[in-house]
Amino acid sequence: MEGEAEVKKKLFSLVLLPFLLLYAFPVSAVEKEERMWQDETMYYLMTDRFHNGNSKNDKEINNNDLRAYQGGDFAGVADKLDYLHDMGFTSLIISPVFENAKSGYHGYWVTDFYQTNKQFGSMKELKHLVKEAHDRDMKVIVDFPVRQVSPSHPWVKDPAKADWFQTTSGKTEEDWLGPMAILNLENKAVQQEMTKAGQWWIKKAGVDGYYLSDSAEAPLAFLQSFSKEMKQQKKDFFLLGGSGKKSSVKQFERSGLDSVMNAELAAQLQEQFKNVKQPSDEGTKLVDEAAKQEKAILSANYLDSIKTARFTKKAVEENMFPGTRWMMGLTYLYTVPGVPVVYYGSEVALNGEEGAESHRLLSFKEDQELVDYIKKIGELRQKLPALTRGSYEPIYDKDGMTVFKRQYKGETLIVAVNNSDKTQKVAVPAEELDDNKELRGLLEGGLARPENGKFSLILDRETAEIYALTEKAGANKLFIAALAAVYIIFMTFLYLVWKRGRASRKSS
Template sequence: MKRRLCSLILLPFLLLYAFPVSAAEKEERKWQDETMYYLMIDRFNNGDNQNNQEVNNNDPSAYQGGDFTGATGRLDHIKDMGFTTLILSPVFQNEKGGYHGYWTTDFYKTNKQFGTMKELKKLVDEAHERDLKVLIDLPVTRVSTTHPWTKDAEKADWFTNKSEVGPEKWLGEMATLNLENEEVTKELIKVANYWIEQAKIDGYYLSDATSAPVSFWEKFSKELDKDVYLLGESSEEDVNVSKLAEYQKAGLDGMMNGAMMSPAREQFKTVNQSSSETPNLLKEVETTWEDPQLSANYLDTNKTTRFTRDTVQENNFPGTRWMLALTYLYTIPGTPVVYYGSEIALDGGEGTENHGLMNFRIDKELIDYMKKIGDLRQQLPALTRGSYEPLYEKDGMVVFKRKYQDETIIVAINNTDKTQKVTIPAKELANDKELRGLLNDNLSREENGEYTIILDREQSEIFALADKSGINISFIVALAAVYIIFMVFIYLVWKRGRAAR
């Protein structure tokens, strides 16, 4: 009887939530719907001490013990933060000390410090069980100077330089491959297909993609299954948007938008910063790229300094800076890529300083926030597929609109040191509606032909445009019916009990 009574009491509340803000039809998942997490295997989590032969925790340039088993054990951590794709740092056999994975000595073997092929397959399988896609970082432009190819006289023309210091000085001397050589191209295509077949991965993160000729990517992409996702890394921070578009046209699905990184970091490292450059870049991507939604936006990578370093140098609290920056990253057109450790605002300079150990015993405030905006990104198609229209921008206060089919989302970010008030003409949205806040429950109704948004300093809000919430006659009738039934039920129980006595 108690169960029936509770059900009747709870029913009105269930009815209250039966009217969603938006009920966008579920569509087939596309790559632009993904939210990606780049994980440096050696620095993430140690799950198997049996492969720690080269570990030296007193030397930051040595292996620290992270492995495939450790990553597998933390998949729920990644999933719970709202990520849908995992990017693994290079998994291939490396010369001694190559914890980062870029000193490749054999493309067909796993790095023994990380584990076996069987353990890698288990990582991929368990990721897939959690509906997480998996990409592997595949460095195709350079290998270790000790790679057997460099010693083979018949492969002399496989290299443009067998000992060269690249843009990442901390990597030291490496051998640069001749990607205009047909034999080299065939071999790298063979490598790519090998790991797809063996480990059942979903695609590749292609390091230094813009250092390779466009013609190479045209040949490479044609020989891989069309369902394999290819995400190219831009090797220069200031590479322009038009150049990146050429690589997408050559067959790479997505590109890390290096042109966006520096201005985005400048915009959010502290308050009251100029916020005019990034909207212009977003509009440029929209007009030059074949698929603008596959622009991969990011704040830092394993080859830059960390964004947290920018905020610390400005004497700001990193957590707040990350919340604002990630809100922007998750809601602008494109695919967000987040580097491991961002969820704990990990600090770091260049090279090994950037590759700090992950700490899972930390304050969860930032993690909880990432989960919240990650969930909204998955629930609102306008954030992954919608058009983009800037509505307001001034010294850190930005408001823009994302629209897809009948769903309209307004994103407001106040990256200033004062409360901000912005009015939006109703003609930009719709008449007689309201903006319902999905992050902090803010509300703005259309009055006198405009909507007014008020945000406290260093706060963000994601609004859904919806019908005004007023008196809902249908709901009131349903509620009344429930209470009438409830009272009749109580009366019948009382009457039965009296008759029994």
């Protein structure tokens, strides 16, 4: 028995050796650098609709009414941090944490900027959430509306603050919010009050950034001042702005904000990926524009958000399978310049019309295939600096097939997304890459080597690939020599075993 075990052990070592040699060659030669905000992968969640971790604050819950509280809270988010971390998310954006008017589950009906929403939990529980996130090297960004409050806010009823408001019953782009009191951000007292509130939460809760979700129509001077004050309060504090239907990322270049939600690109991507063979040239154009502005301001890219209908709804209306549509869209989102922002429930292809219908409670009944795919592209995004910091060069764009190049220092990647209904083949000139190297697929394992001065990329319908430009495996003499040595040793070993067996039979 001992001899048989020894044989198995040696055989295992021989089989394992080539694989150890093969994987000794890393895909990326770029050294790990200090983390920057563009390296993040963000997950936006509605606290009330995420997970219930503390039943003691469930006083206003009505699970039969989507416009009422559903029970999610700070404790519930803290409980699910590993779930988010395992999917590759490095930053959380959480819906407004402030005290709200009755039924303000979304957080935008603010009535006090210095109190937590008791339905979500206490300041102690919020601080615990932030600490737990930091322990996992995750950052926490709070959705902070600076331009609008609930019409029932005490400021509205104070005659001395009449000039604090543009209107106390104004309309917003989100009809589901109803009438809102719109603050006059040209007023110095209002500016000071909002700045003071922003500083207060940094001190009290230790958050890492704000998402100024209603900043689309905020005065540039206010944003510049607010940004300056927040960054003095905490170094490397992140400020993400919200663009609207009538605004673009470009107009925020001098705002002092670090990044802006790219609503224009999001609308295009919903149309581009809702079905196969959709026009994609406009998406390429918008991504290219955002890439050129990246030094001034970072584009935050998304497919849907708290303010839109679900992307899943678009796919279902086209009679398409949502999981595949999400895989195509997210691959694009994770690999173009900018920072991806994924709305909660995308990992289960949550459906819904704009408003409360799209703010459903997350069931955590995972679409395992989609979750695993998100994990895979999230891991690649973290390991490959070219995806977060690299240059962007469109190569091919036709009939739903999109190919582009990302380069950073010694790393070159080719991203190909075949959002069509048939197999596609695209030729990339070898002179644009290196005809002494090969393209190795990191998602599906595809391989392309130069032939006749070009690399031929072949992708099945509705699949994507991230290719890394690497040394040719076939030209690796050490690897070939190792395989030959293994073969010789293995055959010698079999001969010796046979010879020993023969000798044993003769002696018996």
